[in-house]
Amino acid sequence: MKIFASYNIKGGVGKTTCAVNLAYLSAQEGARTLIWDLDPQGGTSYYMCVKPKVEGGAKGLLEGKGDVGQSLRMTGYPNLDLLPADISLRMLDVEIHDMKKPDHAFEKTLKHLAKDYDNLFLDCPPNLSQTAEQIFRIADVLLVPLIPTTLSLRAYNRLVEFLSANRSKKLRVIPFFNQVNMDKPIHRAVVNNVREKHSIFMKNIIPDSSVIEAMGVKRSPVCSFAKESDEAKAFRALWSEMKERAG
Numbered sequence: 001m002k003i004f005a006s007y008n009i010k011g012g013v014g015k016t017t018c019a020v021n022l023a024y025l026s027a028q029e030g031a032r033t034l035i036w037d038l039d040p041q042g043g044t045s046y047y048m049c050v051k052p053k054v055e056g057g058a059k060g061l062l063e064g065k066g067d068v069g070q071s072l073r074m075t076g077y078p079n080l081d082l083l084p085a086d087i088s089l090r091m092l093d094v095e096i097h098d099m100k101k102p103d104h105a106f107e108k109t110l111k112h113l114a115k116d117y118d119n120l121f122l123d124c125p126p127n128l129s130q131t132a133e134q135i136f137r138i139a140d141v142l143l144v145p146l147i148p149t150t151l152s153l154r155a156y157n158r159l160v161e162f163l164s165a166n167r168s169k170k171l172r173v174i175p176f177f178n179q180v181n182m183d184k185p186i187h188r189a190v191v192n193n194v195r196e197k198h199s200i201f202m203k204n205i206i207p208d209s210s211v212i213e214a215m216g217v218k219r220s221p222v223c224s225f226a227k228e229s230d231e232a233k234a235f236r237a238l239w240s241e242m243k244e245r246a247g
């Protein structure tokens with residue numbers, strides 16, 4: 001099972017939006033795909049029209065109490081399941097910190113899931129927390145959406161610094177720009193400069209678009225409700241490039 005974590009220290013940059021669309025595209029290709037909503041805000045669960053509730057809470061899930069399978073929900077899209085958020089996720093950092101072996105926090109759950117899924121997408125909460133540290137340990141790919149502004153780049157640089165000291169060998173960091181408006185001089189300058197100088201950044205970008213914003217009303221991935229749109233094409237191109245890079 002390949003683990004893609006949609007992550008950024010910063011909030012509101014498109015982690016949930018991108019996780020939902022890329023997981024949808026993965027499932028559409030026939031890969032058995034699970035998206036795990038790790039954010040107590042429950043954005044992914046909302047987009048997938050699933051109640052944010054896990055029996056036994058996040059702690060019970062990680063401790064292997066009860067059956068993980070009971071918490072899984074079908075999304076209505078072929079090959080795409082959801083492990084919903086739960087309000088108890090707000091305490092996840094403390095719970096991981098208090099575990100005897102925090103570095104094995106996700107082990108039991110992942111072992112169970114690996115039997116049934118090819119791709120797991122983690123929709124992560126913002127912040128550089130205990131939970132994030134464990135996510136860096138388990139993920140194969142860290143998808144990092146950034147809005148092209150100076151503060152976003154600053155947060156990204158802090159992440160890179162942190163990872164240079166704490167990174168697992170298998171983790172592949174793949175940053176890309178989201179919510180791009182090339183009519184704005186600052187967006188244009190940041191996107192063009194950064195992509196030219198830092199080949200780690202994906203070539204494909206996701207535009208700032210009201211079609212993408214409409215996911216909140218449609219409660220569905222843009223790649224589903226507006227398949228033929230330029231925005232869906234942008235996500236498909238991003239996913240293709242990502243798969244190529246992730247190997």
Ligand SMILES: Nc1ncnc2c1ncn2[C@@H]1O[C@H](COP(=O)(O)OP(=O)(O)OP(=O)(O)O)[C@@H](O)[C@H]1O
Nearest residue numbers: 011012013014015016017126179207208209212213
């Ligand atoms: N490309 C885009 N164009 C227009 N709006 C977008 C785009 N990407 C995300 N948004 C909007 O920006 C807001 C934040 O997006 P999203 O929830 O995906 O970010 P997030 O990083 O998951 O936030 P949080 O840190 O709160 O979890 C949402 O209202 C979403 O609809």
Ligand SMILES: [Mg+2]
Nearest residue numbers: 015016039043
């Ligand atoms: Mg989110």
